Amino acid sequence: MYVPKAxxxxxxxxxxxxxxxxxxxVAGNPDVVAVVNQRHLDRVEGYVLDAQARGARVECLPEPLAPNAEDRRRPLRVVVDPAPDSVIMREEIFGPAMVVLTYEHLDQVIDDINGRPRPLALYYFGKDPEQQRYVLERTVSGGVTVNDVMMHAAMHDAPFGGVGASGMGHYHGREGFLEFSHMRTVYKAAAHDPRREWGLLPPYGEHFLPAMQAMVTAD
Structure with missing residues (x-):
């Protein structure tokens, strides 16, 4: 998430x-989803610790909580301005941690987005329609939701998919039907083949070469 520094x-x-x-x-709260297994919990914890060791600020919401192997629910860790080479900046998280990057000028955000692999989704939060248009026109993503998250993917009749590294193609609605359908071409030759009459079969006559040259040259 990008947030103005001020x-x-x-x-x-x-x-x-x-x-x-x-x-x-968090602990024992049935409304908080636990990390699926210990391996993934260790992975997410490792991302946070790596960023912290490199100087990033880490906030725990609602409060810090020591790891418990019996309960893999963890507080949300907000990692502020981690080093660019931090693991959390290079890998997908899929866990209770989020990155916040501060900026002073909007073009810094656009340059940063465009300098990374194409994202599956882009979320714009704000009330300025001109700024919203500015961001959307200068970035590429699989989809966009404005002032919410994931809702574009929930639209069953609108195409959902990535671009580049985030995936190719779309599904949902008409686009999904076309994406998962194979359009097979079948050509059936006619009983009479006119290509000889057109001079397209050997032996070629004297008019064949000028005809070919006329089709492939500008003059």
Missing amino acids: LLEPFLEALRATYSELNPS
Whole structure:
């Protein structure tokens, strides 16, 4: 997530307040999804620790919680401005951690997005239609949701898919039917073949070469 540098602290305060309202606690909370297994928990924890060791600020929401092998529910870790070579900046997370990158100028964000593999989704949050258009016209992504997340993928009659590294093709709706259908071409020759009459079969006559040259040259 990209956040204007001047708004980082208000953003973190609002995020903490909202997250704490939704999830006042993590341990044993049935509303908090546990990481699927210990291997993936160790992977996500490793991403966070690597970023922290490289100088990144880490906020725990709603509060810090020691790992518990019996309960793989973990607080949301917000990793602020990790080093570009941090593992969390190079790998998909799929766990309770998120990256926040601060910026001073919007073009910094656009350059950063375009300097990475094409994302599956882009989420724009804001009320400025001109800024929204500016971002969408200058970036490429599989899909876009404005002021929400994942809703473009939930539209069953609208195409959903990636581009480049995030995947090729679309499914859902008409586009999905076409994507998963094989359009097979079948050609059946007529009983009479006119190609000899047109001079397209050997032995070629004197008019064949000029005809070919006329089709492949500009003059």
